[in-house]
Structures are given as C-alpha cells and as structure tokens.
Amino acid sequence: MKSILALAAARKERLAAHPFFAWMRDAEVPLGIKLDIAPIMANFVMNFRDMNLWFIRFEGAANAFEQVINGNTDEDETHSRLFIEDWRKLQLDEKLGWRASDALWWLFLAPETEPFRAYAFDFARMTVVDRGDPLLRFAHSEAGEACGNAFFSAVSPLAVELRRRTDVDYRYFGDYHLQREQGHVIASEGVFDRQQLDPQRREKGLVLANAMFDIFFGMHDCFNAYARNYVGRGVAPQRTRRPLPPMRPRPDAGPPQAQAIVGRHAEVQRVLESRKAGTARHPFYAWLQASGPLSPLRRLQRFIPMWVMDIMGYRDLNRYALRFKSPQQLDERAFNRWVQALETHSELFLNDWDALGMDAALGWRSSDTLEFLFLDSGTDLHRCNIAKFTKLALAHESTVLRFWLLEALEASGEAFFANTRELALAVERDTGQRLDYLADRHYLAHADGEIDPGRSYPFKSEPLSAEQARVAVAMVHTVFDAVDAQLSLSLDVAAQDRLGIDRTDPGSPSRAAVTSPA
Structure with missing residues (x-):
C-alpha cells in the first residue's frame, strides 16, 4: 500500500501546480470574484453525494476496512449541501440570472459541462472495476481525497480572507470544509497503510489511483477554462437554444416484423x-x-419535474x-x-x-x-x-x-x-x-x-x-x-400538488420539498 500512498503524494504535488491555481493566486484578479467558479463545479459536487451513497459505500460493512470507507462516505455526502449554501451567499442566483431551464441546460447539455458528465461514469466504473475489494477501493478513494485537499488548501485561504472582508462565512470553500479534507480517507491511518498488496492487486490499485488523478486533472482544466473565459471576463454562460427540429410525419415502419425469439430469450420476454x-x-x-x-397542462406540470x-x-x-x-x-x-x-x-x-x-410555474432560481x-x-x-x-x-x-x-x-x-x-x-x-x-x-x-x-x-x-x-x-x-x-x-x-404548481406566484422562489410516500 505504501506505493499507492507514494503515488498519491507525488501526483497531488503535480496537481497543486496546475495553472488553475495560478489564476486563483493572481493578485490582478479581484478576490471577490474568485469563488464565482462554482457553476463549473456543480455537476461534480452535486453528483459526489450520489457517488458516496450508492457507489463507494459498502452495504452492510463486513470488516474494519469497509467500515472506514463507509465512515468517509458519511462525511463526504454532506458537502453538496454546503456547496448550495455558499452558492447563495455568493449571490450566484442573481449574478447568473438563470431560471430552472437554464440550470437544466447547464447541468445536462452545455458543452462546458460535458466532461463532468463523462467523469461521473468514470467514477462509477471504478467501483465496478475494484469488484468490492476494500483495499482497491481505498486506493482510488485515497487519490480522490488527496485531490480534494490540494484544491481546498489553495482555495480555503481565499475564502477566509473574503470572510474577513465581508463577514460572510463560506463553509464549502473555506476552512470548515478544509478541516474535513485532510488529504486522506478519514480514520484510515494504521488500518490501510500497513497492508501488503500482492503484485496483481498493487498494479490494479496503482491503475485506479492514477485514473482518479487523471479525472481531477481534467476537471481542473475545466475549472481553469471557466475561470478565464467567464469569471475573469465578467460574463455568465448563456443557454444555447436550437430551433425546433422540422416537423414531419411519423416514419412508416412498414409491416410489422416480429423478431424471432429463440431459446432462453422467450423466458425473458415473458417476464x-x-x-x-x-x-x-x-x-x-x-x-x-x-x-x-x-x-391537461396542469396535469403535466404537476409531475414532470x-x-x-x-x-x-x-x-x-x-x-x-x-x-x-x-x-x-x-x-x-x-x-x-x-x-x-x-x-x-x-x-x-x-x-x-x-x-x-415550467420556469414560471415553479419560480425556481438556479x-x-x-x-x-x-x-x-x-x-x-x-x-x-x-x-x-x-x-x-x-x-x-x-x-x-x-x-x-x-x-x-x-x-x-x-x-x-x-x-x-x-x-x-x-x-x-x-x-x-x-x-x-x-x-x-x-x-x-x-x-x-x-x-x-x-x-x-x-x-x-x-x-x-x-x-x-x-x-x-x-x-x-x-x-x-x-x-x-x-x-x-x-x-x-x-x-397533492406537492410542487405547488397551482399555488406558486410566477417569478417568486418556490422551494417545495417532496417527500416519498410511505
């Protein structure tokens, strides 16, 4: 395992030298706008909760290794709520001027966020490749923690200085979060670092750790591009609206061609x-x-979100x-x-x-x-x-x-x-x-x-x-x-109109919570 930890230390040092951090340290860039890089982080930060809940976490931890991994996910899944808290404190709703449709475009269709949509599946794939081996899961989790520490070690001092000037505490970007991003899987010392890996597992662990660092280097490339192209220029991304596709009749599918269903496929088809x-x-x-x-309009509006x-x-x-x-x-x-x-x-x-x-019916900000x-x-x-x-x-x-x-x-x-x-x-x-x-x-x-x-x-x-x-x-x-x-x-x-479609005054925020039925 020492080879994995050594790799993490070396690649963390390289990540800390990324050009994005040079922009963050640049005295010519006003301190007050540096945290406005939050929108380019949204896909990763908000999906990270799900990665911890449903991919990294072990269901029913069977040993000390799995318990440590699970404890780390308990902490990490809370960070997305802090991110939204800071989003509002930074007044990004007002700066971006986005309505719900703009946020949907940004999260799911914007070219700038396309890499993050791919990265989410790259993260998920690691938890399939590691086959539930906690030592291998530690290898890529430890790499992710090192990357997080590199980011917050650079950004937290800026948030702390901004708090000193404005008396606003930015808990996601500031020292509150940094204290929880120590660069290692929480409580892993003395549990994982003493483990001996056979050559095959060590090689696989190194591959997974390197893959995690590659993802974070790619994300920081995106952070850097957003910082310079949008934040530095004082402009917000705007949704690209393509014209509706030309209307044409439904294609003629021709006479029905029933595919032959042979062998065991018939059993699956019956189910x-x-x-x-x-x-x-x-x-x-x-x-x-x-x-x-x-x-009909109200019926669709009430459930489609x-x-x-x-x-x-x-x-x-x-x-x-x-x-x-x-x-x-x-x-x-x-x-x-x-x-x-x-x-x-x-x-x-x-x-x-x-x-x-839907934007008017819901009245949601970004x-x-x-x-x-x-x-x-x-x-x-x-x-x-x-x-x-x-x-x-x-x-x-x-x-x-x-x-x-x-x-x-x-x-x-x-x-x-x-x-x-x-x-x-x-x-x-x-x-x-x-x-x-x-x-x-x-x-x-x-x-x-x-x-x-x-x-x-x-x-x-x-x-x-x-x-x-x-x-x-x-x-x-x-x-x-x-x-x-x-x-x-x-x-x-x-x-029950739990989204408040029939009660929302268009243009006013509505934050109706939806609770799963018992």
Whole structure:
C-alpha cells in the first residue's frame, strides 16, 4: 500500500501546480470574484453525494476496512449541501440570472459541462472495476481525497480572507470544509497503510489511483477554462437554444416484423411482457387520464419535474454506460446506433419544459433547481434508480445483456408515453406550442429520422446462457420495480400538488420539498 500512498503524494504535488491555481493566486484578479467558479463545479459536487451513497459505500460493512470507507462516505455526502449554501451567499442566483431551464441546460447539455458528465461514469466504473475489494477501493478513494485537499488548501485561504472582508462565512470553500479534507480517507491511518498488496492487486490499485488523478486533472482544466473565459471576463454562460427540429410525419415502419425469439430469450420476454402489462395498469395513469377540473397542462406540470433526472440523465446513461467505446462486432455497432438515437431525446424534453411554462410555474432560481434535483427526498428515489441501471450497464459488457437492460428501460416507458401523448396533444391544440418529447415524436431528433434505429438486429436470436437469462430476468425486474416506485411517487406528488404548481406566484422562489410516500 505504501506505493499507492507514494503515488498519491507525488501526483497531488503535480496537481497543486496546475495553472488553475495560478489564476486563483493572481493578485490582478479581484478576490471577490474568485469563488464565482462554482457553476463549473456543480455537476461534480452535486453528483459526489450520489457517488458516496450508492457507489463507494459498502452495504452492510463486513470488516474494519469497509467500515472506514463507509465512515468517509458519511462525511463526504454532506458537502453538496454546503456547496448550495455558499452558492447563495455568493449571490450566484442573481449574478447568473438563470431560471430552472437554464440550470437544466447547464447541468445536462452545455458543452462546458460535458466532461463532468463523462467523469461521473468514470467514477462509477471504478467501483465496478475494484469488484468490492476494500483495499482497491481505498486506493482510488485515497487519490480522490488527496485531490480534494490540494484544491481546498489553495482555495480555503481565499475564502477566509473574503470572510474577513465581508463577514460572510463560506463553509464549502473555506476552512470548515478544509478541516474535513485532510488529504486522506478519514480514520484510515494504521488500518490501510500497513497492508501488503500482492503484485496483481498493487498494479490494479496503482491503475485506479492514477485514473482518479487523471479525472481531477481534467476537471481542473475545466475549472481553469471557466475561470478565464467567464469569471475573469465578467460574463455568465448563456443557454444555447436550437430551433425546433422540422416537423414531419411519423416514419412508416412498414409491416410489422416480429423478431424471432429463440431459446432462453422467450423466458425473458415473458417476464418483460408481464411486468409491462402490470405497469400499464398503474393508478398514476388513471389519474393522468381522469376527467375533472385540472387541465391537461396542469396535469403535466404537476409531475414532470419529478422525471428530470431520468429523462435528462438517460442521455448520459446511454452515452457513457451502455454505448460500446470501441465497437468491433456487428451486434455492438447495431446496439450503438440504437443508443446514439436515444441520446438525442433530452433536448426535446427541455423544449417541452419551455412550452409547458415550467420556469414560471415553479419560480425556481438556479440554487433551488440544484437543491431539488440533488437533495430532495423525492428525487433521491430517481437518482438511486439511475445508479442501479448504471451499475448493471457497467458490470455487464455482453451485448445481449446490455440489450435486455435497454429493452426493459424502453419497454417501461411505453405506457408513460401512451398516456402523456394524449395530454400533450391536447396542450398543443390549446396553446399552439409543440411538445415533441411528451407527444412521443422522438424520431424528430434522430439523425436518420427512423423511429428505432438499430432495432433491426436480431438480438433475441443470439445465444443466451442459463446464467445470462437469469441476469436478464433480474434486470427486467430491477427496471420495472424502479419505474413502479417512481410512478407511485409521481401520483402522490401530482395529486397533492406537492410542487405547488397551482399555488406558486410566477417569478417568486418556490422551494417545495417532496417527500416519498410511505
């Protein structure tokens, strides 16, 4: 383990010499704007809570090593709340002028934050590669702690000086946080540092630690670019609005071509059809279609914020977890063609958000949006489920298993779109606005215009072992259990108007908390 610690010390020293810190130390840059780099950190900081909750932490720690790792995650998962606290103290809501839609664009579609979306999956992949070995998990966790200490050792003195001048305590950027970022996994001394690693584990630990440092070097490149291109110039990033895709009729899919379902695939298909039928009967859909005083617009507005993480995050699940990085075989290329089409849907959803008037209906500022998406007890359910899907995708590189995971994910949405389509069409007739995502016109975003590119490959005729069939069935249940729970939450949120859609005065902040139903 000493070789891992030596590597961490050496690479931490190199990170401390990054050009970003030269900008932070530059006396020509006013102290009062240096912490305004927070927006470029938002993806990483807010997702870091989830990494600790659902990836790094061991479920039911079995030994002292796992207990130490878990104790460190208990501390680290609290930091995102401090970040939002400082965001507000820095008056970034006012400086950025962002509404909820701008924050969604920044988090999920902006070019500047694209590297961070990839890094989130790189983090997750490490906890799959280490196979739950606490000594290997320590190797990359220790590297991450060293990186955090390098950052806060440089930034904390600036926050402390700013506090002296303004009497405002910045707990995330200041010494409060630095005291909790000592550069090592908490309470690890004497537990991990004395461990002997065999050559194979040592090599794997070094690879994981180096990969963690590579991520942080990349992030600091992004920090530096944002500091110089935006903060230093006194400008805020602005959402790029692309025109709506040209409207065209739904492509003719031709005569139905039932794919041959052979061997054990038939067993998985039966489970899929059974779960799909059960989900289609969920009472949430009855609420959506019920007659009554609520307009179609209000029915959509009341629940759609709950699905932001699923819909916007689905792009990244496809791009960074499901897609094959270097497809070699025909089945891998066909699968990639499918997921590449699915990546395009999130921009349609953001257009729908605008058409539904969600910014005015919610009245959220940028910090309210961050708080809802990443810290609300209701959205915890959605993000936890995304973590489950991510683990399944990263853990199984077999094309046929990734196919069944994606097949289940897509099938779980069929009833959703069948029900939102009717409401969306009614809103379009009433308002003249287009709702391409909720009206299920996803093909408009596909480069080739097809409804389901890549679905023609006969995945269900590929060999499927008994163990793979077992895994595929478990995947189907995981997906539909998740969706059923999310629909129950949506019913509670929508029926009770827990987001305050009918009570919010447009333009005023609303921070309605959503609590998962018992």
